Amino acid sequence: MSTRNNEDRFGSFESDAAPAASTTQTQTNPLEFATPTDMVELPSKGKFYPEGHTLHNAESVELRYMTAKDEDILVNRSLIKKGVVLDRLLQSVLVNKKINIDDLLIGDKNAMLVSARITGYGSDYATRVPCPSCGTVSDHVFDLEEALEASNASQGDTTLAEQTERGTFLITLPKTGVSVEVRPLTGKDEKAILKTNTMRQKNKMPELGLTDQMKMYIVSVNGEEDGAVISNLVDNMPAIDSRHLRTSYSEAIPSVDLAQHFECPECSYEQEMEVPFTSEFFWPKR
Numbered sequence: 001m002s003t004r005n006n007e008d009r010f011g012s013f014e015s016d017a018a019p020a021a022s023t024t025q026t027q028t029n030p031l032e033f034a035t036p037t038d039m040v041e042l043p044s045k046g047k048f049y050p051e052g053h054t055l056h057n058a059e060s061v062e063l064r065y066m067t068a069k070d071e072d073i074l075v076n077r078s079l080i081k082k083g084v085v086l087d088r089l090l091q092s093v094l095v096n097k098k099i100n101i102d103d104l105l106i107g108d109k110n111a112m113l114v115s116a117r118i119t120g121y122g123s124d125y126a127t128r129v130p131c132p133s134c135g136t137v138s139d140h141v142f143d144l145e146e147a148l149e150a151s152n153a154s155q156g157d158t159t160l161a162e163q164t165e166r167g168t169f170l171i172t173l174p175k176t177g178v179s180v181e182v183r184p185l186t187g188k189d190e191k192a193i194l195k196t197n198t199m200r201q202k203n204k205m206p207e208l209g210l211t212d213q214m215k216m217y218i219v220s221v222n223g224e225e226d227g228a229v230i231s232n233l234v235d236n237m238p239a240i241d242s243r244h245l246r247t248s249y250s251e252a253i254p255s256v257d258l259a260q261h262f263e264c265p266e267c268s269y270e271q272e273m274e275v276p277f278t279s280e281f282f283w284p285k286r
């Protein structure tokens, strides 16, 4: 408060002195390190952010490289316990501080997290994976950079859903013929899911299921936005429609799908495998 008063009082004096101050600032201090930054491609290409939002139509976002200070965030026990450690990390490395983590689409958030992991610990992600065929656990090194590029290249080639002008998608269910409007979930939704699941765990209740998630991302049913109508459809939807909805949803919504080639050293079984997000992802063993 007192500094504020001084600034006001000496305002005219300071503005006179300003030119001298700015010339000294242009001289580079050899002891001042600038952390490099990186542009991260957004899976959404900014298409789903409303007009006026910083990320509206933004194809990429600038992230600062992870620093030793960011590693302090990663080991902060209270942040880990609250489940907000990765949000805090993202907030720290985002160059544009106006961007709110809660607004981010989950797919964009995940792309940023993978990029931060790459700049912090490199593109190689070594983890132990069980073979889907023989069960033998082996060490496998995934190339995150390559997986992220492949994921970006496969965005937006949806055939089962039609995009609307308000950033949602229309999916027609094959059995009932109902037209369902869906939206991508955001960081805020992710937090709500986490909160509900923590509460349910405490009360020894099962975690949120597929139908609960559907109720979150369905915006309207045959044009009806009433929550009771949406719940009614979800609870009575034939399994064939439910399956179609989930498949079409994951195809249409911008996301990060990190898959890479896996070959079992024991039985030579090969397949494309999802990069497993274990605790080692940000806490690599060295």
Ligand SMILES: [Zn+2]
Pocket (backbone or CB within 6 Å): 131, 132, 133, 134, 135, 136, 264, 265, 266, 267, 268, 269
């Ligand atoms: Zn095997």
